[in-house]
Amino acid sequence: MNDLQQYTHQVALQAREASRLLVSVHGQQKNDWLKRSAAAIREQSEFLLAENAKDIDRAPEYGLTEAQIDRLRLTEARLDGIAVALEEIAMLPDPVGEVIESTIRPNGLRVSRVRAPLGVVFFIYESRPNVTADAAAICVKSGNAVILRGGKEALSSNLAFHSLLAAALEATGLPRHAVQLVETTDREAVGHFLGMADLIDVTIPRGGKSLIERVVREARMPVIKHFDGVCHVYIDKAADLEMATEILINGKCQRPGVCNATESFLVHRDVAPAFLALAGPQLAAQGVEVRGDATVCDLLTHARPATDEDYRTEYLALMVSAKVVDSLDAAIAHINEYGSHHTDVIVTNHLPAAEQFTREVDSAAVIVNASSRFNDGGEFGLGAEIGISTDKFHARGPCGLKELTTYKYVAVGSGQVR
Amino acid sequence: MNDLQQYTHQVALQAREASRLLVSVHGQQKNDWLKRSAAAIREQSEFLLAENAKDIDRAPEYGLTEAQIDRLRLTEARLDGIAVALEEIAMLPDPVGEVIESTIRPNGLRVSRVRAPLGVVFFIYESRPNVTADAAAICVKSGNAVILRGGKEALSSNLAFHSLLAAALEATGLPRHAVQLVETTDREAVGHFLGMADLIDVTIPRGGKSLIERVVREARMPVIKHFDGVCHVYIDKAADLEMATEILINGKCQRPGVCNATESFLVHRDVAPAFLALAGPQLAAQGVEVRGDATVCDLLTHARPATDEDYRTEYLALMVSAKVVDSLDAAIAHINEYGSHHTDVIVTNHLPAAEQFTREVDSAAVIVNASSRFNDGGEFGLGAEIGISTDKFHARGPCGLKELTTYKYVAVGSGQVR
Helix, strand or coil: CCHHHHHHHHHHHHHHHHHHHHCCCCHHHHHHHHHHHHHHHHHCHHHHHHHHHHHHHHHHHHCCCHHHHHHHCCCHHHHHHHHHHHHHHHHCCCCCCCEEEEEECCCCCEEEEEEEECCEEEEEECCCCHHHHHHHHHHHHCCCEEEEECCHHHHHHHHHHHHHHHHHHHHCCCCHHHEEECCCCCHHHHHHHHCCCCCCCEEEEECCHHHHHHHHHHCCCCECCCCCCCEEEEECCCCCHHHHHHHHHHHHHCCCCCCCCEEEEEEEHHHHHHHHHHHHHHHHHCCCEEEECHHHHHHCCCCEECCCHHHHCCCCCCEEEEEEECCHHHHHHHHHHHCCCCEEEEECCCHHHHHHHHHHCCCCEEEEEECHHHCCCCCCCCCCCCCEECCCCCCCEECCCHHHEEEEEEEEEEEECC | CCHHHHHHHHHHHHHHHHHHHHCCCCHHHHHHHHHHHHHHHHHCHHHHHHHHHHHHHHHHHHCCCHHHHHHHCCCHHHHHHHHHHHHHHHHCCCCCCCEEEEEECCCCCEEEEEEEECCEEEEEECCCCHHHHHHHHHHHHCCCEEEEECCHHHHHHHHHHHHHHHHHHHHCCCCHHHEEECCCCCHHHHHHHHCCCCCCCEEEEECCHHHHHHHHHHCCCCECCCCCCCEEEEECCCCCHHHHHHHHHHHHHCCCCCCCCEEEEEEEHHHHHHHHHHHHHHHHHCCCEEEECHHHHHHCCCCEECCCHHHHCCCCCCEEEEEEECCHHHHHHHHHHHCCCCEEEEECCCHHHHHHHHHHCCCCEEEEEECHHHCCCCCCCCCCCCCEECCCCCCCEECCCHHHEEEEEEEEEEEECC
16 A cells, blocks of 8 residues: 555545444534534634635636636635534534334334434535535534545635634544545545445535546445536426516526526427517526527527537526427427436426426426526525435435435334244 | 447337336326236246246256256246235335425425436346346336346246236336346346446346446446345343344244345353353254354354354355354444444343444344344335345335335426526
8 A cells, every 4th residue: 555545545444433433423512513613713714714815825826717716715704604504504403313214013013214324425526615614514414424625726725624623523522533634635545535435435526527527437435426407497388478587587697607507498389489579688688698499590689509519508607598399298308308407497387287397307306487596405495405416316406414314224123033 | 339239228228218208107007017917927827937947947057056946946836926926016105206295485485305216227136037027016116117137047037027027018008118128148238238327227236246246346327236144133231031042043044045134143241151051052953053252162062163254254054153242332343344234133121222232333224122034125014125225325225116216306486586
């Protein structure tokens, strides 16, 4: 074993040991840690800002854009937001130990499915330093030990956050390896962790497509993926067109750079002229570039022709692809084929259309008569989230505390044998 | 693409198309298919037995043992058992569409988590032909299309079962590619399927360790694994020793060749002499070979010394490893280290011991005062099962209908925007 292998193995072993201890920790103790960490972030804001300034100074070296530097930057207000988020997580119910279901079998055996931590989470993320505190909080609250691997661009900030979180762990008597930060930025370290299926229970990558693809290729343990959001709005022939316009504009424009922003709209041929007459000027007023099929381009003078690739593209910008469809079936087929199974919306007042759309569209969230922007842990009532999964397995859609748990069967008898 | 690539890709595409159609099928139609299949198995028993005889004739060529040939053999009684199993699956509630939870958010948006099929299941199994009918039934009942890949030793039997199941699909108007059987025994075909993460949602291998390890290595989609069962009974110092003896003997002897059979027992030092005096003669009477540590060997004259490897071994035979421990903590540490996270039992009347054991032992099923043999879909009340997962992710323990589903968020609004 070389030094890096030894270091990563040691970190993973420590995480496994901490996870064994965490199963017996009471919720109150975890909440104390969260509140103490929040207080430390407020009290030591000068230290955090100074460490963050080092990252900001180095940012041009790494070729970060202005938008990326802005995401990296901490301020007093942002620090307070991070502290508030920890306090909110403290107030959520503890998922560990919840009895999901329980029955008494005919032989008197009581069989329960009980929520339990997954164990050790390996979390890989990019340059937003607030994620360090957020991810640690969600993982530990759900009873897991976490190995955090942040981007090199935020290393000083991440080390600073970690030092506060770790001090709070010790002060509240929690295992100090419950939260570990990988201190090397060597990319090979990630590869070593991804091979340790016996010590790490799940890997969660949050970042660009190439990172996620690498993780999927190399990971020997399960991965919760967070891929693209190519989200659609379908305007049915029975849609309220005013409502449809509002939903499209909101989905596209309220925050164009996020995964649940609307990237494409489909409109039923019967209502296409009326809808485009209404929505077209509003899209133009918001500065949205429309890329449409021939019919859309005929009806909307400022639209440009869309390529097949446009319909698969997550623009994350003020651009939208558009298509006229002949039927609900055609809309569903298009979404299942071109979409990314993230969030898709139908606007309709026709009940059978809503039923068919929600049943047949194979996406993490299927929304009737509301903006795609609602697919979000906070909006769906999960509290904090660690990401929005585009997987079907284990966790789909927003991943909150429960999605970081598994269950075990607990059977209690009085001497039953078969 | 060569012929095999083309064939496997075609099969997977057909499965995906069938899975899209299955989401709109009513439960009644799936149940009709199950009942019609059961009837066909009874009516065409001669055909099935004749095809099975071909496999039995070829079995010596494949070097099958007598026990393996026995598992391969169909009889009228076994066929009736398979038909009854299908009828029982027809009577289970349909998991698809179940609203797992639902809330109305403060803005009036109704957010529900709704159970939905996974999509396409690739199921790989070995020589028991009854699995063909069972797996097809469980997959289709849960709304999934399935690609079945049985062992070459059972090919004629599997083709015969598949022809009946497929005819029943057509007769009930279900998509005929909902159940496909891979008709080639080329091992490369498996590799091709394992690479098709875009068309197959989950792979379930059921068979020996080398099969499972290959699947884990090559699969690009999630896998539900079914690994060893190194199951323990821990006899606490507060155990009822008569009960402990009965639970140990039952777990070890009632059916030694299955994954939830007991393979090892740990006994607290304070009660070791009394327990071994009671259990020792009964183990001997059942012909069970005991491999113990020094203390066990001192107390039990017929025990032989255990190696470290013994404590990690799934004997699947009338053998058991044994160890004296100084504390409940030591027992838990041993089980988490040497066990396979399958099924572990504590015998105790001391409530805090039972609580600590069920919380800290990291296994799919943790049982208090009952035999390890109860970790089973039927015994736990799930109805049919497709295997017992030793994974923590998505499905843990017995995998029934619900474990072959995912969920989607369905949000219904009235024009909400953010």
